[in-house]
Amino acid sequence: MEDIKYIEPASLRDEMLHLRNEKKMDFLRSLIGMDWGVPTEGDAPDSTRGLGVVYFLESTETHERTTVKTSTLDREHPELPTVSDIWKTAKLNEREVFDFFGIVFVGNDDMRRIFLRNDWVGYPMRKDDEPEKENPLRMDNEETVDETTEVELNPDGTIKDKENLVFKDEEYVINIGPQHPSTHGVLRLRVSIEGETIKKIDPVLGYIHRGIEKMNESMTYPQTLSLTDRLDYFAGMQSRHALCMCIEKAMGLEVSDRIQYIRTIMDELQRISSHFVFYACLAMDIGATTPWFFGFRDREKIMDIFEETCGGRLMTHYNVIGGVQYDIHPNFVKRVKEFIPYMRGIIHEYHDLFTDNIIAQNRMKGVGYLSKEDVIAFGATGGTGRGSGWHCDVRKRIPYALYDKVNFKEITYNEGDSFARYMVRMDEIMESLKIIEQLIDNIPEGDFRVKTKPIIKVPEGSYYQAVEASRGEFGVFLESHGDKYPYRLHYRSTGLPLVDILDTACRGLKIADLMTIGGSFDYVIPDIDR
Amino acid sequence: MEITKKPKIKDIPYDEFNDNDSLQKIVRELHEGGSNVAIGVLDDIINWGRGYSLWPLSFATSCCGIEFMALAAARYDMARFGFEVARSSPRQADVILVNGTITNKMAPVLKRLYDEMADPKYVIAIGGCAIAGGPFVKSYHVVKGVDKILPVDVYVPGCPPRPEAFFYGLMQLQRKVKVEKFFGGVNKKEKKEKSEE
Secondary structure, three states, X not given: OOXXXXXXXXXXXXXXXXHHHOOOOOEEEEEEEEEOOOOOOOOOOOOOOOEEEEEEEEOOOOOOEEEEEEEEOOOOOOEEEOOOOOOOOHHHHHHHHHHHHOOXXXXXXXXXXXXXXXXXXXXXXXXXXXXXXXXXXXXXXXXXXXXXXXXXXOOOOOEEEEEEEOOOOOOEEEEEOOOEOOOOEOOEEEEEEEOOEEEEEEEEOOOOOXXXXXXXXXXXXXXXXXXXXXXOOOOHHHHHHHHHHHHHHHHOOOOOHHHHHHHHHHHHHHHHHHHHHHHHHHHHHHOOOHXXXXXHHHHHHHHHHHHHHHOXXXXXXXXXXXXXXXXXXXXXXXXXXXXXXXXHHHHHHHHHHHHOOHHHHHHXXXXXXOOHHHHHHHOOOHHHHHHOOOOOOHHHHOOOOOOOOOOOOOOOOOOOOHHHHHHHHHHHHHHHHHHHHHHXXXXXXXXXXXXXXXXXXXXXXXXXXXXXXXXXXXXXEEEEOOOOOOOEEEEEOOOHHHHHHHHHHHOOOEHHHHHHHHHHHOOOXXXXXX | OOOOOOXXXXXXXXXXXXXXXXXXXXXXXXXXXXXOHHHHXXXXXXXXXXXXXXXXXXXXXXXXXXXXXXXXXXXXXXXXXXXXXXXXXXXXXXXXXXXOOOEOOOHHHHHHHHHHOOOOOEEEEEHXXXXXXXXXXXOOOEOOOHHHOOOOOEEEOOOOOOHHHHHHHHHHHHHHHHHOOXXXXXXXXXXXXXXXX
C-alpha cells in the first residue's frame, strides 16, 4: 500500500520546489486526478475529500520515491497551483486532469481540453457527472481552438485571467492527421512551419479516447483486466501483468514460481514482437518497404506461439488475478527453443538491409536530438529515454517477477538521436532472447493459477505497480474503498510523454524529419488516449 | 423470367458461403425490371474487373488495424486477391475498412473521409467496436456501431477478427460487387439532403 502524504494546496508549491531542489526528485512518474467526493459526517478525521491530484515522484540519482496528494473542496471553481514549471511533463498531464475533473491549474499557460471535444459539457470522471446525458453524438466538424485562458496568481493573492494564443495569426500552421499513414493511428499534429522548418508542434489528442478509466469504475476486478489488452496492443501481456500484480499486491496474494516464469517469458516475447513492429513501421515511415515484410514475417512466429497457448493472436487475455488463464501448451517450450536460434541466425538480415543502409543512417543519425535532462523532465521512458542515456528500465530500477534473478544488460546509448533510439530496440531484442533462454529450460512444476474467491474484493487503500512495457514505464494506480469495484483505476500512459516531447525533438528540423522522429518514438495512440 | 446470378470466387464453392439469401435478395431487387442483354454482359465484365481491384483506404484507429497490417504482410498477403493497393488518400480508395473503435470525436472525421471517397464506394465494419461498440459499449465516448453514421456493406465480427475472417469479409464484398449493375440502374442511390433555407 502506498503511503501518500497530504499537502494543503497553499503550501504545495513550496513543498514541491523543496522536493525538486533539495531531494532531487526530477522524475514525475505520474500525475493523477482524483475525485474523493464531498465531505460527510461519518468521515474519519484524516480522510481526504474533494477534487485533487496525486503526484508520484522519483529521484533519478538516489532512486528515492515519494507520493504526495493535494485536494480542494470547491466543486464549482476548483483551483490548484500548477507544477508545470517544475516538471515539464506536468503541463500535458494537468490538461488531462482539467479535461476529466475540471480542476483549473493556476499558472499553467495552456488550459484547453485535451481528449474531449471543445464543446463537451461537464467533466466525465467526476463521480456525480453523467457524461452521456448532455453529450449526444455531435456530427458537426469540430472547430480548432487556439485561444486558451491562463489563470494567473497576482502577488497580492488575487487571481487574474490571461488570454494565451497557441499559434499567432501570422504563423503558417499545417495539419497532419488524424487520418495520416505515418502517425501510427489517429494522432493529429498541428505544425507551425517557416519554409520547411518546424517552429512548433501542438498535438491534438482524443480521437481514440475510449473512456477506459471511467468504465473501470463500474466493472468488477476480473472485468477490468480485459481492457488492458486494448490499451497498448503491442504490450498487452505487460499491461495486464501490471494490473494483475497490482491487484495481487493489494490482496496479499502470492503466486507460484511457475506463474512467475511463464509471465516473464510471455512479457519478453511480447517485447520482441513489439520491437519487430517498431522496426517495420520505422522503415515504412522512411520509405523502405522490404523491412516491413521482414518485421511482420518474424512477428508471425511469436503470434503462433501465443495462439497455441492463449488461443488468441493479438488479444491474448492471458494473465488473470492469481496466475494465468491456461497452462502452457505442450509445444510451448519446443517452439520457443526453436525460435531463439532462428532469430539469432536471421537478425543480421535486419541489420544488413536497414541499419547499415546509408539512406537510413543519414535520415536517423544526428536527427531529433534529446538530452538526458529533456527526457527526464518529460518523463519519456522506454527506448526513448534509454537512447538518451537515462537508465530508466523498470526491470532494473524496481525489479518485479523474475527480473532480479536473470542476467541481462540494460541497453543505453548516449547519442540521443533517432539512430540511438532505434539501436536500443534492436539490441533489446537480443537481450530479451537472452532472458527467455535462461528461463525456458527451468520452468518449475506447479499450479498455473492460484484459487481465488469468486468475488474479488480489494482492501481499502492506494496501490501502484509499474512494469517495463514495450515502450516505457507502464503504471497502474488503484484506489480501493473495499468494494468489488475499483474506486479509481488510472493507467500511466507510456506514450503521452512521447507525444509531449515531440515538440522539443523536432524544433528547427525539417518537416520530413517529423515522421522519422515520430517513428523512432514508437508511440501507440490508444495507449495515449486511453 | 427471373435473373439469377451466382458470383464465382475461386476455390470456394458458392454454397459454402454464408448468407446467400441476402445476396440473392440484392440480385432480385436490382434486376426487378429485367436486364438488357448487351449491357448485362458488359456489366459482368466490368464487375469482374472491379471485384478484383478493390483498393482499401489505409484507415485504422486501433487494434484491428494491426491485424489489417498483418493481412498485407508476408504470410497472409492480401495482394493475392486484388486488395494490395492500400491508399492513404480517400479520393483514390474504393472501400473503407473501419478498423477499430470509432469515438465521438472521430465520428465526424470518419464521415468526412467517407464523403471524400469517390462512388462506387463500400464500407466494411471490422471487429466488435465498429459493429456495435464491442467491449466499450458502456463508454461515454464511443459510437455504438459505425452503421449509425455510414451505410455498411459487410460486417466482420471478432475482437480483432483473424486474418482469415478479414478475407472472408472481403470476399463477401467481392461477391456483392459482382452482382451489381454498373450500367443502367444506379449502383448506390444516395438520398439528396434537403437544403435548409
